[in-house]
């Protein structure tokens with residue numbers, strides 16, 4: 100202890116240097132799941148969603164450059180465990196927890212088609228059946244990949260999009276085409292894989308026209324699920340650096356977080372409350388119509404969508 104204190108005094112620094120990245124992540128032990136009562140989590144998930152899930156990580160890092168996304172922990176890299184090691188862990192999970200599903204927490208699960216193919220082969224070799232959910236990018240998918248995903252047990256895939264406006268996707272440096280996202284959502288659905296996508300509103304430069312394009316994209320692609328976030332700058336991202344350079348408001352990390360960081364949006368903050376409601380209700384209305392349901396509920400969604408649009412207009416023109 101004294102030695103550590105002496106070292107701190109000597110260096111005058113209470114932080115250590117950045118750690119070197121572990122190249123071969125097969126060397127890492129499996130997570131110590133017995134350190135927490137996983138059964139409680141499984142029960143809670145089962146109660147809420149009808150099935151439980153255990154999280155598994157097969158890769159570290161992401162080599163893409165989306166400006167708002169934090170790669171602070173694992174870096175701008177791609178390091179992956181061998182399919183054999185992952186199968187070993189999955190077998191253990193099956194024996195010890197027998198979970199209904201596995202949630203692969205990887206950033207881009209299908210980034211390597213070679214890895215996916217080997218993983219699929221290993222699952223067959225070991226006659227291991229799993230149901231899994233994962234996240235990926237549309238440009239790292241194609242029909243063969245979707246077939247492999249289906250075969251290996253993927254029941255739900257989340258495909259990043261963030262916007263239905265190519266202009267905004269490009270501003271985010273997302274490096275994907277709206278058409279690719281649309282095509283892969285449709286193709287996954289064709290193979291009976293549930294789909295989800297992520298939407299972000301309020302990215303710098305986004306206008307109401309872009310938001311309407313996002314609604315059109317969601318209606319046409321028709322994912323089973325989608326989530327919406329209002330953009331905020333996470334420390335360490337290019338988006339944050341950009342905001343920081345033009346920051347005039349005082350900010351205190353001791354009692355504020357990234358989410359409190361204010362920046363010049365196209366419209367006042369209040370506008371986005373209405374915009375989120377507009378997107379959700381318009382898409383739910385469209386889903387109702389697609390399912391042939393012209394119920395009071397469907398009509399209610401349309402009414403809410405109109406009201407939200409009126410709210411957007413009001414804030415946009417009269418500043419809330």
Ligand code: SF4
Pocket residue numbers: 161162163164165168169206207236259
């Ligand atoms: S959003 Fe996804 S693809 Fe883009 S940098 Fe982040 S993890 Fe990588």
